[in-house]
Amino acid sequence: MKSRFLFMMIALVALAGFSVGEGQDPADREAGMKAPLPWEIAAREGFRNLGARSCSSTTCHGSVRPDSTNDDRMRLDEYLVWLEEDPHRRAYATLSGERSESIFRNLGLSPDDEQYRQVMQKCIACHGMPVDSSSTDSNDQQLVYEGVSCETCHGPAEKWRNTHYRTDFVGMTVAEKASQGLFNTNDAHQRARLCVACHVGDEGREVNHDWIAAGHPALKFELTAYLSMMPGHWKETRDRKNAHNPAEHELELWLAGQQVAADASLAQLARRASAAAAGNAGAVWPEFADVDCYSCHHDLGHDLGSPLSWRQKRGFGVEEQHTQIQRITLPASEWYLFMPSRLAASSKDAVADEFERKWQELRAKMAAEVIPDDQEIAGLADSTRQLLNNWFSRRSSTADRQQMIDMIGRSDDPKLVSNWDRAVQVYLALQVISGDRGKDKALKQIRAMLAFPVSAERQFDSPRKFRSVIEDVPKLILEFQEQLKGKQEN
Ligand code: HEC
Ligand code: HEC
Ligand code: HEC
Ligand code: HEC
Numbered sequence: 001m002k003s004r005f006l007f008m009m010i011a012l013v014a015l016a017g018f019s020v021g022e023g024q025d026p027a028d029r030e031a032g033m034k035a036p037l038p039w040e041i042a043a044r045e046g047f048r049n050l051g052a053r054s055c056s057s058t059t060c061h062g063s064v065r066p067d068s069t070n071d072d073r074m075r076l077d078e079y080l081v082w083l084e085e086d087p088h089r090r091a092y093a094t095l096s097g098e099r100s101e102s103i104f105r106n107l108g109l110s111p112d113d114e115q116y117r118q119v120m121q122k123c124i125a126c127h128g129m130p131v132d133s134s135s136t137d138s139n140d141q142q143l144v145y146e147g148v149s150c151e152t153c154h155g156p157a158e159k160w161r162n163t164h165y166r167t168d169f170v171g172m173t174v175a176e177k178a179s180q181g182l183f184n185t186n187d188a189h190q191r192a193r194l195c196v197a198c199h200v201g202d203e204g205r206e207v208n209h210d211w212i213a214a215g216h217p218a219l220k221f222e223l224t225a226y227l228s229m230m231p232g233h234w235k236e237t238r239d240r241k242n243a244h245n246p247a248e249h250e251l252e253l254w255l256a257g258q259q260v261a262a263d264a265s266l267a268q269l270a271r272r273a274s275a276a277a278a279g280n281a282g283a284v285w286p287e288f289a290d291v292d293c294y295s296c297h298h299d300l301g302h303d304l305g306s307p308l309s310w311r312q313k314r315g316f317g318v319e320e321q322h323t324q325i326q327r328i329t330l331p332a333s334e335w336y337l338f339m340p341s342r343l344a345a346s347s348k349d350a351v352a353d354e355f356e357r358k359w360q361e362l363r364a365k366m367a368a369e370v371i372p373d374d375q376e377i378a379g380l381a382d383s384t385r386q387l388l389n390n391w392f393s394r395r396s397s398t399a400d401r402q403q404m405i406d407m408i409g410r411s412d413d414p415k416l417v418s419n420w421d422r423a424v425q426v427y428l429a430l431q432v433i434s435g436d437r438g439k440d441k442a443l444k445q446i447r448a449m450l451a452f453p454v455s456a457e458r459q460f461d462s463p464r465k466f467r468s469v470i471e472d473v474p475k476l477i478l479e480f481q482e483q484l485k486g487k488q489e490n
Contacts, residue, residue, distance in 0.1 A: 223257025
C-alpha cells in the first residue's frame, strides 16, 4: 500500500504543478468563501438578468444534441438539458402544484390571505429566479417564472452575454470575468456556496419544521450526491480538467461541500438563536429543524422481554450512555457536522482540535435542557463556525485520500453509524473515496439498508428498522474497506 500511496502523492504533486495560480493557495480558497453569489452580484452591480432564452440559440447553448467531437468542448445543448430534465426548471411551477397547495392548506393559509402572499414570497426566494422584489420592471417579474435558471447559477448576463465566447474574454482571469458578472461555478467553494444558499439556507432563505411537517421535503444536502443527481449539462472531463486539483476533483468537491454546508447550518442555528434572544416577533426556539429528527420521531416499540426500546438501550443522549436515560433530550442535528467532526478527530491540527471541542460543547449544551439558553447557543454556534473555517483554510493544498480512509476509521467503532444521519454521511463519503459512484456491490447493499420506507402519504418516516442496520452496516463497511485496501495494494 505504501508504495502505491507514494506514487499517488508524486502524481498529485506533478498535477498540482500544472494548475498553479488557480486557487491551490489557501488565500484563494478563502476568497471563494467570500465571493458574492450570482444574485448578490446582480443586486450590488445593478447588472440585469436576460433570461434563459437569451442563451438558447442553436449556435450557442441550444443545440439539439450534445457535442461529441471533443472532451474539451462544452456540450452546447445545455438549454435543452435544463428545459427538459432539470428539476430547477420546474421550481417555480412547483409552487402552484398539488403538493404546494397541500403545504399551504396544512399551514392554514388560503390564497385570499395576506399572509399567504408573504409566505409565497419566501418560497420564491428559493423556487424562483431571485430578483429585487420591489422591482416594477415587467422583464424582472417575467424572469421569476423561469424558476432556478441559467443566470441564477452563472450570474447576470447583461455585461458578458455578447462577449463571453470571444477569445479575449476566455483569456481573462477569473477575477476579471467575475467583475463582468460571470460567477465562477468551477471553483469548488463557490459552487458549494451557490447550492447551499438554497439547499441548506441563508439570511434570506430557510425551511423550518412547520413547513416540513406541512409537507415540504426536509433539506438534507450533500454536494457530491446532489451534483450527481442533477442532470449534468456539463462534461465531467472538462469540469475535472478545469478544476484546481484534477486528480482529486470529487474529493475536493466533497471537502468544500462539507465545510460550506456545516458553515451554513451553524450560521442558521446562530441566526435562529439570536432572533430568539433578541425577542423578535415570530422567533421559534428551539427550531426543531436544527435538532436531531429522531430525538422525537422514533419507534416506541421494544423487544419481547425487555422494558426498553432499542434506542433507550443504546442511549439517546449526546453520547452513547451506559446508564439508562429517562429524560428527554434534543441534541443538535449532526447531519452537517458529523463528517467535519470525524475529520477533525483524525487530524493533528491544533485548530481542528479546538473546533472539535467547541462543537462537542455546543452539542452538550443543546442537549442539556429541552429549551437551551438561546444567547449561549448563538455564541457557541458562532465560535464553532469560526474555528471550522480557520481550520479548513489551513488545510494542505491537496486532498488526501488516505486521510479520508483513516478518518472513516475503524468500522467496528460503534459511534460511526449509531444514528441514521451519521450512517448516511459515511455512506456518501465512501462513495467519493471509492470513486465508482453507484457501481460497487457492497455500497449498493448499504444504500438499500439506509433507504427510507416509502409510502405515499408520509414523506419522512422514521427508519424504523434502523436497529438491524446498526448491526449490519459496520460489517459491510469493514468489508468495503478491505476491498479499498486491496485495491491500493495492487
Ligand atoms: C436558487 C435556489 C437554488 C440553487 C442556487 C440550487 N438549487 Fe437545487 N433545487 C432548488 C429547488 C427549489 C429545488 C426543487 C425543485 C422542484 O422540484 O420544484 C431543487 C432541486 C434540486 C435537485 C433535485 C432534488 C431531488 O430530490 O430530486 C438537485 C439534485 C439539486 N437541486 C441540485 C443542486 C445543485 C448541485 C446546486 C448547485 C450547483 C443547486 N441545486 C443549486 C433550488 C436551488
Ligand atoms: C431554503 C430554500 C427553500 C424555500 C424557502 C422553500 N423551498 Fe421548496 N424546496 C427547496 C429545495 C432545495 C427543494 C428540493 C429538496 C430536495 O429534494 O432535496 C424543495 C422542494 C420542494 C417541493 C417538492 C418538489 C418535488 O417535486 O418533489 C415542494 C412542493 C416545495 N419545495 C414547495 C415549497 C413551498 C410551497 C415553499 C414555501 C412555503 C417552499 N417550497 C419554500 C428549497 C426551498
Ligand atoms: C443549479 C445551477 C445551474 C443552473 C440552473 C445552470 N447551470 Fe450551467 N453549470 C452549473 C454547474 C455547477 C456547472 C459545472 C461547473 C462548470 O463547468 O463551471 C455548469 C456548467 C455549465 C457550462 C459548462 C461550462 C464550462 O466551462 O465547461 C455551461 C455552458 C452552462 N453550465 C450553461 C448553462 C445554461 C445555458 C443554463 C440554462 C439553460 C445553465 N447552465 C443552468 C450550474 C448551473
Ligand atoms: C422536538 C421534537 C421534534 C423534532 C426534533 C422534530 N419533529 Fe417533526 N414533528 C414533531 C411533532 C410534535 C409533529 C406533529 C406536528 C403536528 O401534528 O402539528 C411533527 C411532525 C412532523 C412531520 C409530519 C408528520 C406526518 O405524519 O406527516 C414530519 C414529516 C416531520 N415532523 C419531520 C421532521 C424532520 C425531518 C425533523 C428533523 C429535521 C423533525 N421532524 C424534527 C416533533 C419533532
